[in-house]
Each structure stands twice: as structure tokens, then as C-alpha cells.
Amino acid sequence: MATFSPGDLLILPRNSHISVISALVLSGALPKYIIPHILNDCGHCCWSLHLRSVLKQIPGISVLDNSSFPASPAVDPLRLTVGFWNLGLSGSEADKILYKDYDVICEIFRNRSITYALNLGTCREHVHRLVLGIKRLAATYGSIPKAEKKVVNVHAPFDDVIMSMIPRDAFFASKRKVAIRESIGEVAGEIICPYPPGVPILIPGEVVTENIVDYLLLVTSKGAEVNGASDSSLSSIVVCGKLAAGKEHP
Incomplete structure (x- = not known):
């Protein structure tokens, strides 16, 4: 990442580890997300x-x-x-x-x-x-097996990623805290990364959607720990502001 300059295009999976996403934010590169194809016969x-x-x-x-x-x-x-x-x-x-x-x-x-x-x-x-x-x-x-609880599924949070700002610009932009439900439709100003699995669900510059909020509240209710957020309880998150009506991501 040290070779990238602000505005350079970087192709990577959206579900990259937090270390990769953090470097992306600081480099100023513009991400283009892909879903890599893995050969199952390797x-x-x-x-x-x-x-x-x-x-x-x-x-x-x-x-x-x-x-x-x-x-x-x-x-x-x-x-x-x-x-x-x-x-x-x-x-x-x-x-x-x-x-x-x-x-x-x-x-x-x-x-x-x-x-x-x-x-x-x-x-x-x-x-x-x-x-x-x-x-x-x-x-x-080993003990008497207990009924395994199935994972309650919500809409996959990476299906509808909307990038409103270059991550570096959003990281250094002026920010404010809002209640997590009030953040829907606004632009994230911080990295929010639940463990497991250690993949950021929100990075600066992405629009907060209802699906993302639902996912975050679900995993934290199941005991996941949250890194990167200024409020680890996720009662509030840091945002840059609302996405302008009709604005498209670059």
C-alpha cells in the first residue's frame, strides 16, 4: 500500500482483513471491489x-x-x-x-x-x-450433545456497498456521532469491524444501510466484539453526513 497515491485505483475483495482496509483508508486509494473465484479442485x-x-x-x-x-x-x-x-x-x-x-x-x-x-x-x-x-x-x-443453535441470517452486508467518498477523504473529514439507527443513509466516518471474523463491515466513505445496521446489531447481540468503532457498544457511530439525493458513488 505504500506505493499508492491518493486517487489510485485498487482492486481487492470487499471482505478483506481489517489490516488491508486500514491501509486502503490511509493510502487514499480508490477501491474497486471484486468477489474472487477460488478453484475448488486445487x-x-x-x-x-x-x-x-x-x-x-x-x-x-x-x-x-x-x-x-x-x-x-x-x-x-x-x-x-x-x-x-x-x-x-x-x-x-x-x-x-x-x-x-x-x-x-x-x-x-x-x-x-x-x-x-x-x-x-x-x-x-x-x-x-x-x-x-x-x-x-x-x-x-465430550458430553451429551446439545441442540446446536442455527445462525440467524440477515441480508449479506457486502451485497449493496455504496461508496460515497474516497476512504481517506472520509477518514479526515469533519465528523459527528449519531445513534446507530439514525446513521442509516449517512456516510461512515470510521472503521467498524466485528470479531469474528475480523472483516470490516463499514469503512470510511461507505453509506450506512439498514442491512448493515441490522447485521451489526445481530452479531453484537451474539457476543461479537467490535474493533475500530469509537463506541464499542454500537449505541452510536461516527458519520460524515448524509448522502446527497441522487448522488452516485464514483
């Missing part, structure tokens, strides 16, 4: 499919997949999110055991789950250690 995707299939068969283990988000355009097949709540374990507790006993390193853990990243370096040995470790956790901490 080696690391095959490992991902294999892992999902095996882990779903282990009692007490939950695996996040496309069925959890029917309105989402795609779920990254190279990110594997495993839930341990039916074992009575938090993501932190499970991660400590898997790291110490099986040398398995996660991408991120949350209150009830762990996310693993698969890549070109993923091999049979890595997959074997992960499966062996999770099977041992299930055997050691």
Missing part, C-alpha cells in the same frame, strides 16, 4: 473439503459452512471455523491444548470457536495433527 481446497467432512463426523464438534449463511455470496473455503461449545470448551481453552499437545497453530480463536487458515503450505501431516487433536478433545471433554 490441493489446499481439497484438504479443506476433506477436513470439513471428517470433523463433521466427530461428536460435539461443529463446523461452519455455507449452509450457515445462505444469503452470503461466498464463504472462504480456505478458512475452517470449528466450534467447541458442545464440549464445554472455549476457543481459547481448545487452542491452548491443540497448540501445546499437537503443535497446531490457529489463525484466530474466539469465545466458542477457532478459525484455521489453509494455504499452499498445508500438507497431510498438518491435517492429520489437527484431526487427531480434535478427536482427542472430543473423547476427553
Whole structure:
């Protein structure tokens, strides 16, 4: 990002990590969002499919997949999110055991789950250690399975992104705080990023929509933590002002 100048065009997925989005904002580049196509017959995707299939068969283990988000355009097949709540374990507790006993390193853990990243370096040995470790956790901490709560789905927040200002311009613009419901139709002045998954739902310069507000209120009600927002409770957010009537994004 250090090579970009304000106004340069940058092609990237909208669901990029917060570190990428933060660099975009500071560089002044103008984003053009794409939905990348991932070849499901590549080696690391095959490992991902294999892992999902095996882990779903282990009692007490939950695996996040496309069925959890029917309105989402795609779920990254190279990110594997495993839930341990039916074992009575938090993501932190499970991660400590898997790291110490099986040398398995996660991408991120949350209150009830762990996310693993698969890549070109993923091999049979890595997959074997992960499966062996999770099977041992299930055997050691297994309890009577509880009914798994389905994820309540809202309209995918990236389907209708409206860019009103270049992110850098919005970041340095004059701002004010408004109640979150009153922010609908206004231009975001801050990055709002719930964890999991660590992907900003709003970045400076984007128009706040009802779908985005609904999504943010839903995930925070489910225990997600919010980074970037000046008000972590999301009772209010920082905006730049209303989108002018009839104005189109650049």
C-alpha cells in the first residue's frame, strides 16, 4: 500500500482483513471491489473439503459452512471455523491444548470457536495433527450433545456497498456521532469491524444501510466484539453526513 497515491485505483475483495482496509483508508486509494473465484479442485481446497467432512463426523464438534449463511455470496473455503461449545470448551481453552499437545497453530480463536487458515503450505501431516487433536478433545471433554443453535441470517452486508467518498477523504473529514439507527443513509466516518471474523463491515466513505445496521446489531447481540468503532457498544457511530439525493458513488 505504500506505493499508492491518493486517487489510485485498487482492486481487492470487499471482505478483506481489517489490516488491508486500514491501509486502503490511509493510502487514499480508490477501491474497486471484486468477489474472487477460488478453484475448488486445487490441493489446499481439497484438504479443506476433506477436513470439513471428517470433523463433521466427530461428536460435539461443529463446523461452519455455507449452509450457515445462505444469503452470503461466498464463504472462504480456505478458512475452517470449528466450534467447541458442545464440549464445554472455549476457543481459547481448545487452542491452548491443540497448540501445546499437537503443535497446531490457529489463525484466530474466539469465545466458542477457532478459525484455521489453509494455504499452499498445508500438507497431510498438518491435517492429520489437527484431526487427531480434535478427536482427542472430543473423547476427553465430550458430553451429551446439545441442540446446536442455527445462525440467524440477515441480508449479506457486502451485497449493496455504496461508496460515497474516497476512504481517506472520509477518514479526515469533519465528523459527528449519531445513534446507530439514525446513521442509516449517512456516510461512515470510521472503521467498524466485528470479531469474528475480523472483516470490516463499514469503512470510511461507505453509506450506512439498514442491512448493515441490522447485521451489526445481530452479531453484537451474539457476543461479537467490535474493533475500530469509537463506541464499542454500537449505541452510536461516527458519520460524515448524509448522502446527497441522487448522488452516485464514483
